[in-house]
Every structure is written in structure tokens, then in C-alpha cells.
Amino acid sequence: MTNEGRDAYVPAQVEAKWQRLWEERGTNSYTREKLEGAANPFFNLMMFPYPSAEGLHVGNIYAFTGADVHGRYQRMRGHDVFEPIGFDAFGIHSENFALKRGIHPMDLIPSNVKNFTRQLRRTGGMFDWRHIVDTTDPAYYKWTQWVFLQLFKAGLAERKEAPVNWCPSCKTVLANEQVIGGACERCGTPVEQRRIAQWFFTITRYAQRLLDNLATLDWSDSTRKAQENWIGRSEGAELRFPVLDAEGRETGTRIDVFTTRPDTIFGATYMVLSPEHPLVDEVTEEGQRPRVFAYREEAARKDLVARQKMDKTKTGVFTGGYCRNPATGKAIPIWIADYVLMEYGTGAIMAVPGHDERDFEFATAFDLPIVRVVAGEGQTADTPLSEAFSGDGILVNSGDFDGMPWEEGKREITEWLADAGLGESRINYRLHDWCISRQRYWGPPIPIIHCDACGPVAVPEEDLPVVLPRVEDFKPDDSGISPLARVEEWYRTTCPRCGSGARRETDVSDTFLDSGWYFLRYPSTDFEDRAFDQDMTSKWLPVKTYIGGNEHAVLHLMYSRFLTMVLHDLGLLPFEEPFTRFRAHGLITHDGAKMSKSKGNVVIPDPIIEEFGADTFRIYLMFLGPFEEGGDYRDEGIQGPHGFLHRLWDTVLSSADGEPDAAVERKIHRTVKQVTEQLPTLQxxxxxAALMECLNAVRAGGRQAVRAEVEPLVRMVAPFAPHVAEELWERLGNEGSIFHGAEWPSYDEAKTVDETVKVAVQVNGKLRGTVDVAPGSEQEAVVKLAQEEENVARHLEGLTVRKVVFVKDRLVNFVVS
RNA sequence: GCCGGGGUGGCGGAAUGGUAGACGCGGCGGCCUCAAAAGCCGCUGUCCUCACGGGCAUGCGGGUUCGACUCCCGCCCCCGGCACCA
Incomplete structure (x- = not known):
């Protein structure tokens, strides 16, 4: 095939042309009227990027392309697809980077955003640039602050003192997930613990609903499971142990413990308090004080994660105090140990060393009594314990409950203790309240005013936004106090309630709050006087398809669900789940390894797009592995899709009028069927691959294609390679954009079937030949043909056919002996 | 330790229990071209055989089945997440 008389495929030209035309014609953007009037709305959301200075990386583009292919496909099916994009630009990463560079974030972020925008446009996503969101724009964070106020007014924002991870080098509070092995994830400095008063959203009140609703969501299983585990519901009982004085009399104080195994209470031979437990002082006997306090101080020096991750060897100190086991009536010693966490349950446990691995280890180390209270099969009350036994069994050494299966004992013992006023059944969650305070500069100020007389008062909504002032020295210092606390002219204000002198809250909020509601803002960015318009919101939300990384499977998605639920309960949203369908994309590796700067295997997209074009790059990314699993980026691999588009170009431009070849036509119908089935499921x-195969069939033997053969191909390629599809569509004589209407091709089921099918012929399960038959041929005819096949006949010679297995259109298997 | 996802040619990866390796990369040979870019044709799991054909092959070991990459049981390894959660 020659190129004579036709221009060659030059991706840069084609792509520049169509990006310009889309822009001029407003192909991908909605006016407010169009949004309001859309007949068939489809909100196609992807996780918005964090605009770092390095620019978009391949991982971003991979995710966005996968989402864009989906959006374009839905559009070609006739949906009004709204595909917005934005920038999640607040937060510690930007701030630290700005500090390192010596550029103010208010200068740095806009230039990053500009660069991201350029790159995003270049990749050919059908983003609606009229509806972008930038979390650092006061016009956006005004409404982030408004969201905070709605929770505050609903009593869901609480200020409480809490231990936090403190990085003495970054001079900042870290989230647990930012602490790796006891050190700051960014700088490697060992992390300490501090106590600071902070704002929390009481997400734990929604734990059960967040858990229950999971069943109703069309989400990746792995994501749902991650959420379920994070919520961590466990059923058990809260039991009360009376504290005893030196003479063995009850002091009136009781220690609450949470346990999932109330059935083992007869085996509780000691109690352990978390070092931070408020009753430590009270129960500690005079002579033990120095040791107990020393231990407590040591524990406080460790960060929260180290506390949990530390060595398996148990440490602890006896307080000298005792409490009464309410089941046995016996006095048991009270210890403190750092393997008990203040954050979980009640911060105190009844230790049952016979049936809990950790307690067993502790009891062994400190020579505390170990009693068996559950006997498994073949065991008795006296079978010695060489390790904690947590299996199935019946209760022993448990007074009146002896002989009872442990599951039943759980209920019975809880009931018994409840009747005695010593406990009740309880459900506990691992999920913690959401700490939204950040003692940093680069975030939206929390809209609260502290008044000595009135306490914390909400900033009146008409005074929003509380603008983050431009401060040249925003570097955090050792005080652990927010940089805004150094800006007196900013934080000095008057109380909105009583008018006396007051101070602004100087903490800013967590970036997860910015991203916890951004999807609500997108359709309503045309409204300046409300966070989200009621009509617009009920028209476009909940989100039809959300695509993003599994690294946000827990926090971002959980917080978004929580905020949506709260806003629903406040009567502001008609739905309580924001994302109908969520799919997590996989990870792109490079030469078999995760991309990282230290490995030097990071793929920079710009030069690739420059050399091969965005269309080729998009196809390659979508081709290199299953979208939900990721794949390996190999530099040479891009040649395949590159050649494919060149061949498509040549084939389409050299196509002639005429009737399609019958066999080629069938191939096309089969391809339309396959691609139509696979695009919605992100395969x-x-x-x-099917498109490539189809083009190969159209071109087989160097034949000239006819237009009816190439046209469906151009349509099917469009979601993947939108620019070249537009160009070819135009050159085929069509007016306007290929994405303008419902241009997705249809197929005729009857034409997906070939004239003949190859049937495999096996002898004893081994392939010995194939025969061509008409589809749907019956057993008798096919078997006859098969027996005549030369090679098959040889393998059957002299043998008795005992059985014939026949699968229509697939195979014949002769079972012989 | 727990939860999730994987292990298939030189490589990325395909395969409703029914011809394992689609599609693509890379490699080898050839064509077109002054040349390059793009393109075209053929071969390419492995071993035996000049060939026809045959043996062996989907992490390892068993099992079910006429037939297993696919289902069941028991292991090993890799990736991601969580981790003293009482």
C-alpha cells in the first residue's frame, strides 16, 4: 500500500486541531443551562489530582484515561456525560515543597495548576473546563468552611484533647499512616507523642450505617472489604470490675473493660490498664508509684504507631492495686502495659491468659496465673495449656456455666452479669473519630472564633470565607502551634455572639475535608451563593461511575460517604451514598518495578506524547494490562498501538465505496459485540486487542477496505483515540464531532456467527486434528467427519471407541481403550 | 499474623471446564526505499524428527473429570493494604 495522494498521519497536527475545535465549539463543556437541561445525565468522576511540581505522572494519566474512555463510551451511547476535573492543592506536601523551594505556596500552586492543566488538555480527556474546582481557591474553600459549620451546628464537630504523632523535624502533627516504623514518612525522624486540643468529626456515630450501606454499593470487592475492616465492628460486652482497697473492700470505683469473650471471664486472672488510663493514679499503691510513673512516661515518649508495632516482647508494671473479678469474686492484680491501647475499647482489659495469645505471653513473662476455662475436643478442665487456646469448646472452671458451649456461654454470662449490674453487651468499632485539625499553614482556616465568655462560636455564614492570609513566614516552629497563631492582626477579632474581644481558631483543616465533598461542587460551580444547588445536585448526583486508586479505598471514600450521609440527614441532600459505582484501577509498574524517583524508573509522559501522540499513548496505557489490575510499562511496547493507528489511518483513507466482504463483515459484527460488552466493564x-484483530482482518492480504468496513472501526476506536477518530470521521465525510450524538455502532447477532466453525477432535483428551463444519451441526455428522480425518483415523485404528463426548461447535472427544 | 490480588513463552498479557499462548512487544529472515520514517510478507513455547508427526509444558504436590490455566484439598513464592483491636 502506498501513501501517494494522501497525507501521512501526523499525530501532533491532528491532536492540536481537534483540541482547538473542541475548545471553540464547547464540545466537552456545559453551560449552566445545558447542565440544567441535560436529558440523560451521567456524572463520570475521577479522583482529582494533587498538583505537585513534578507534573502529571503516568499513574495519573492511566487513571484519567481509563475514566475518560468510559465517559466517552457512555457519551457515544447517548448519555450527557459530565466529566469534570480539579485540583486538590492544599496540604502538607505542597507546603513542605514550597518551603524547600523557598517559594510561597500561593505562588507555587498556581504555576503547578497551570502546568497540570496544560498536560491534562494535551492528553485529550473530555474535561469540562468550565467547571473546574481548586480547593485552594477562596471561592471553593468558603464552602469547605461552610460544610464544617453544618457539622459543627449539628453537634458532630467536637473539640477534644488527643494524643498526636509529632515529627520534631517537620514540626508537624502526622496522621498514623504518615508514620512508618516509628519514623516520619517524609524525613525519617523518630516521631513523638504530644497532646493537643483538636477538632474531631464524630464519624464513629455513623459507623454502623457506614458498614450497613456497603452491601448496597456497586464497588470493587476489595474496596468494600477494606472499608469493612477499617470500620472493624466487633461484638462483645462491657464489663465492670470493682476496685478494692488495701483491706479488700470495694472502693466504689469500677473499671470498665471491653471484651469479645465474656465467656472466658472466669479465666480473667489479672487486669491491664493502658498507661494513659485515667484511673492509673487512683489504683496505684503508694510504694509502686515511682515505677508506674516511670513506665507511663516512657510509653508517652513513643509515638502511637511504634506503640502498636513495637517488639513482641511484652512490658508492664504492677500498680499494687487490685480489683474483683465479678465472676469468681476473687481479687486480681491490676497492671499497666503498653500493649493495651487507650484508643480502643475502654483502654482497659480483663486479661485471660489461657485463651488470648497476648495475655498468655504477658502472664508467662510476669509469672501470673493461667487458668483454663474452655476445653476443646479431647481436653478437660485440667489439660495443661502450653499456649493460649482460642478454639471451639465448652466452658470449664466456670462455676455454674461448666459444660456450656462457649458461644452460648457468651450470651449467658453477659446476661448474668447484666442482671447483677456489672456489665452489658456492647458493640465496639475500630473506626476512630476523624481528627480534622492541622497545626499548619497551607489549608482552609477552621471557621471558629474562640471567645472567653461564649466558648467556640461559629463564624457567621455571611462572613465566609475566612480567608487564609498571605504570610511570608509560614514555617511551623517548635511550639506545635499553628503558624497562623503568630499573625496577631489576623486572629484578633470580636465574638460574633457577644461582641467582646476574641481569637480566631488558628488550625487549618485536613485536606480530606477538601476532597470529602468536591464532587458535590462540580455541577454547581456556576453558583456563587450556595455550595451546591438543590436541583442541579438531584439531577447529577449521586455519581454514576467513580474511578480512582485503591490507596484512597479507606480514608477518602469513607470520609466522603460520611459527609454525604450527614448532609443527607441535615436535609441538604436527597441521597446518602455519593458514589453508586466505584472501580479501583491498578498500578502501573515500569520494567517490573514500582516507579519511584530513587529507582530512577519514573516514566515522564510529556516526551512520549510529543513523540507518539496522545492517542497512541492512551491506547498503549489501556492495552498493557487489565485496567483494574494495572500492568507493566515497557518503552518498546508503545510501537504496537503506534503502528495500529498508522494502519488505521492508511486503511480508512484508502477505503473505497462498495459492498463489504461477507467474512470481514462478520468479523466486524463480532468485534462490535465484544467491545460493546467489554467497555462498560473496563476490560x-x-x-x-479485538480492535487490532478486526483491523488485521479488514486489511488481510493487503486487500483494499470499503468504507462500510472501516466506519464502525473508527467509531469503536473513538473512546481510546478521540483525536484521530474525529479526524477520520470528518474525512469520511461526516459533519461535526463523532462524539456529538449516539454514534456507537450496533451489531446483528446473526452476523456474529461464521459460516464454518473449527471443531477440535480429541482422542482420549489429546488433540489429534480439527474438522470444519457448519455452525450448529449435529453430533452424528460431525463424528463421521472426525473419524475420517486422517490423523484422527490413525489414532483410532485398532481401538474400541467406548464413549464419544460431543460439544456443539467446539469438540469431539473419542474415549478409547 | 490477618485481609485483598497474583504466579501462563524472551517480555506485557489472552483463554463461559472444551484446539493453552489471542493481541502486542522483542527477535530472526525477506520486500519496498537513494536513505530514513511509516508500511508489507513469513517464522518465532520447548524437546525429538529432513519431514509427516509426536513427547513435554500454565509456581509445587495431590484430587475430581472423557477433558483442568480454570473446580476441590494441601503447600511455596510475589505484590498491595492492615496489624498487640481485647
Missing amino acids: YNTAV
Whole structure:
């Protein structure tokens, strides 16, 4: 095939042309009227990027392309697809980077955003640039502050003192997930613990609903499971142990413990308090004080994560105090140990060394009594314990409950103790309240005013936004106090309630709050006087498809669900789950390894797009592996999709009028069927392969294609390679954009079937030949043909056919002996 | 330790229990071209055989089945997440 008389495919030209035309014609953007009037709305959301200075990386583009292919496909099916994009630009990463560079974030972020925008446009996503969101724009964070106020007014924002991870080098509070092995994830400095008063959203009140609703969501299983585990519901009982004085009399104080095994209470031979437990002082006997306090101080020096991750060897100190086991009536010693966490349950446990691995280890180390209270099969009350036994069994050494299966004992013992006023059944969650305070500069100020007379008072909504002042020296210092606390002219204000002198809250809020509601803002960015418009919101939300990384499977998605639920309960949203369908994309590796700067294997997209074009790059990314699993980026691999588009270009431009070849036509119908089935389920790699196969069939033997053969191909390629599809569509004589209407091709089921099918012929399960038959041929005819096949006949010679297995259109298997 | 996802040619990866390796990369040979870019044709799991054909092959070991990459049981390894959660 020659190129004579036709211009060659030059991706840069084609792509520049169509990006310009989309822009001019407003192909991908909605006016407010169009948003309001959309007949068939489809909100196609992808996780918005964090605009770092390095620019978009391949991982971003991979995710966005996968989402964009989906959006474009839905559009070609006739949906009004709204595909917005934005920038999640507040937060510690930007701030630290700005500090390192010596550029103010208010200068740095806009230039990053500009660069991201350029790159995003270049990749050919159908983003609606009229509806972008930038979390650092006062016009946006005004409403982030408004969201905070709605929770505050609903009593869901609480100020409480809490231990936090403190990085003495970054001079900042770290989230647990930012602490790796006891050290700051960014600088490696060992992390300490501090106590600071902070704002929390009481997400734990929603734990059960967040858990229950999971069943109703069309989400990746792995994501749902991650959420379930994070919520961590466990059923058990809260039991009360009376504290005893030196003479063995009850002091009136009781220690609450949470346990999932109330059935083992007869085996509780000691009690352990977390070092931070408020009753430590009270129960500690005079002579033990120095040791107990020393231990407590040591524990406080460790960060929260180290506390949990530390060595398996148990440490602890006896307080000298005792409490009464309410089941046995016996006095048991009270210890403190750092393996008991203040954050979980009640911060105190009844230790049952016979049936809990950790307690067993502790009891062994400190020579505390170990009693068996559950006997498994073949065991008795006296079978010695060489390790904690947590299996199934019946209760022993448990007074009246002896002989009872442990599951039943759980209920019975809880009931018994409840009747005695010593406990009740309880459900506990691992989920913690959401700490939204950040003692940093680069975030939206929390809209609260502290008044000596009135306490914390909400900033009146008409005074929003509380603008983050431009402060040249925003570096955090050792005080642990927010940088805004140094800006007196900013924080000095008057109380909105009583008018006396007051101070602004100087903490800013967590970036997860910015991203916890951004999807609500997108359709309503045309409204300046409300966070989200009621009509617009009920028209476009909840989000139809949300695509993003599994690294946000827990926090971002959980917080978004929580905020949506709260806003629903406040009567502000008609739905309580924001994302109908969520799919997590996989991870892109490079030469078999995760990309990282230290390995030097990071793929920079710009030069690739420059050399091969965005269309080729998009197809390659979608082709290199299953979208939900990721794949390996190999530099040479891009040649395949590159050649594919060149061949498509040549084939389309050299196509002639005429009737399609029958066999080719069938191939096309089969391809339309396959691709139509696979695009909605994100099986992009196999869909692309099918398109390649189809083009190969159209071109087989160097034949000239006819237009009816290439046209469906151009349409099917469009979601993957939108620019070249537009160009070819135009050159085929069509007016306007290929994405303008419902241009997705349809197929005829009857034409997906070939004239003949190859049937495999096996002898004893081994392939010995194939025969061509008409589809749907019956057993008798096929078997006859099969027996005549030369090679098959040889393998059957002299043998008795005992059985014939026949699968229509697939195979014949002769079972012989 | 727990939860999730994986292990298939030189490589990325395909395969409703029914011809394992689609599609693509890379490699080898050839064509077109002054040349390059793009393109075209053929071969390419492995071993035996000049060939026809045959043996062996989907992490390892068993099992179910006429037939297993696919289902069941028991292991090993890799990736991601969580981790003293009482």
C-alpha cells in the first residue's frame, strides 16, 4: 500500500486541531443551562489530582484515561456525560515543597495548576473546563468552611484533647499512616507523642450505617472489604470490675473493660490498664508509684504507631492495686502495659491468659496465673495449656456455666452479669473519630472564633470565607502551634455572639475535608451563593461511575460517604451514598518495578506524547494490562498501538465505496459485540486487542477496505483515540464531532456467527486434528467427519471407541481403550 | 499474623471446564526505499524428527473429570493494604 495522494498521519497536527475545535465549539463543556437541561445525565468522576511540581505522572494519566474512555463510551451511547476535573492543592506536601523551594505556596500552586492543566488538555480527556474546582481557591474553600459549620451546628464537630504523632523535624502533627516504623514518612525522624486540643468529626456515630450501606454499593470487592475492616465492628460486652482497697473492700470505683469473650471471664486472672488510663493514679499503691510513673512516661515518649508495632516482647508494671473479678469474686492484680491501647475499647482489659495469645505471653513473662476455662475436643478442665487456646469448646472452671458451649456461654454470662449490674453487651468499632485539625499553614482556616465568655462560636455564614492570609513566614516552629497563631492582626477579632474581644481558631483543616465533598461542587460551580444547588445536585448526583486508586479505598471514600450521609440527614441532600459505582484501577509498574524517583524508573509522559501522540499513548496505557489490575510499562511496547493507528489511518483513507466482504463483515459484527460488552466493564486491554484483530482482518492480504468496513472501526476506536477518530470521521465525510450524538455502532447477532466453525477432535483428551463444519451441526455428522480425518483415523485404528463426548461447535472427544 | 490480588513463552498479557499462548512487544529472515520514517510478507513455547508427526509444558504436590490455566484439598513464592483491636 502506498501513501501517494494522501497525507501521512501526523499525530501532533491532528491532536492540536481537534483540541482547538473542541475548545471553540464547547464540545466537552456545559453551560449552566445545558447542565440544567441535560436529558440523560451521567456524572463520570475521577479522583482529582494533587498538583505537585513534578507534573502529571503516568499513574495519573492511566487513571484519567481509563475514566475518560468510559465517559466517552457512555457519551457515544447517548448519555450527557459530565466529566469534570480539579485540583486538590492544599496540604502538607505542597507546603513542605514550597518551603524547600523557598517559594510561597500561593505562588507555587498556581504555576503547578497551570502546568497540570496544560498536560491534562494535551492528553485529550473530555474535561469540562468550565467547571473546574481548586480547593485552594477562596471561592471553593468558603464552602469547605461552610460544610464544617453544618457539622459543627449539628453537634458532630467536637473539640477534644488527643494524643498526636509529632515529627520534631517537620514540626508537624502526622496522621498514623504518615508514620512508618516509628519514623516520619517524609524525613525519617523518630516521631513523638504530644497532646493537643483538636477538632474531631464524630464519624464513629455513623459507623454502623457506614458498614450497613456497603452491601448496597456497586464497588470493587476489595474496596468494600477494606472499608469493612477499617470500620472493624466487633461484638462483645462491657464489663465492670470493682476496685478494692488495701483491706479488700470495694472502693466504689469500677473499671470498665471491653471484651469479645465474656465467656472466658472466669479465666480473667489479672487486669491491664493502658498507661494513659485515667484511673492509673487512683489504683496505684503508694510504694509502686515511682515505677508506674516511670513506665507511663516512657510509653508517652513513643509515638502511637511504634506503640502498636513495637517488639513482641511484652512490658508492664504492677500498680499494687487490685480489683474483683465479678465472676469468681476473687481479687486480681491490676497492671499497666503498653500493649493495651487507650484508643480502643475502654483502654482497659480483663486479661485471660489461657485463651488470648497476648495475655498468655504477658502472664508467662510476669509469672501470673493461667487458668483454663474452655476445653476443646479431647481436653478437660485440667489439660495443661502450653499456649493460649482460642478454639471451639465448652466452658470449664466456670462455676455454674461448666459444660456450656462457649458461644452460648457468651450470651449467658453477659446476661448474668447484666442482671447483677456489672456489665452489658456492647458493640465496639475500630473506626476512630476523624481528627480534622492541622497545626499548619497551607489549608482552609477552621471557621471558629474562640471567645472567653461564649466558648467556640461559629463564624457567621455571611462572613465566609475566612480567608487564609498571605504570610511570608509560614514555617511551623517548635511550639506545635499553628503558624497562623503568630499573625496577631489576623486572629484578633470580636465574638460574633457577644461582641467582646476574641481569637480566631488558628488550625487549618485536613485536606480530606477538601476532597470529602468536591464532587458535590462540580455541577454547581456556576453558583456563587450556595455550595451546591438543590436541583442541579438531584439531577447529577449521586455519581454514576467513580474511578480512582485503591490507596484512597479507606480514608477518602469513607470520609466522603460520611459527609454525604450527614448532609443527607441535615436535609441538604436527597441521597446518602455519593458514589453508586466505584472501580479501583491498578498500578502501573515500569520494567517490573514500582516507579519511584530513587529507582530512577519514573516514566515522564510529556516526551512520549510529543513523540507518539496522545492517542497512541492512551491506547498503549489501556492495552498493557487489565485496567483494574494495572500492568507493566515497557518503552518498546508503545510501537504496537503506534503502528495500529498508522494502519488505521492508511486503511480508512484508502477505503473505497462498495459492498463489504461477507467474512470481514462478520468479523466486524463480532468485534462490535465484544467491545460493546467489554467497555462498560473496563476490560480495555482485550477490547483494544479485538480492535487490532478486526483491523488485521479488514486489511488481510493487503486487500483494499470499503468504507462500510472501516466506519464502525473508527467509531469503536473513538473512546481510546478521540483525536484521530474525529479526524477520520470528518474525512469520511461526516459533519461535526463523532462524539456529538449516539454514534456507537450496533451489531446483528446473526452476523456474529461464521459460516464454518473449527471443531477440535480429541482422542482420549489429546488433540489429534480439527474438522470444519457448519455452525450448529449435529453430533452424528460431525463424528463421521472426525473419524475420517486422517490423523484422527490413525489414532483410532485398532481401538474400541467406548464413549464419544460431543460439544456443539467446539469438540469431539473419542474415549478409547 | 490477618485481609485483598497474583504466579501462563524472551517480555506485557489472552483463554463461559472444551484446539493453552489471542493481541502486542522483542527477535530472526525477506520486500519496498537513494536513505530514513511509516508500511508489507513469513517464522518465532520447548524437546525429538529432513519431514509427516509426536513427547513435554500454565509456581509445587495431590484430587475430581472423557477433558483442568480454570473446580476441590494441601503447600511455596510475589505484590498491595492492615496489624498487640481485647
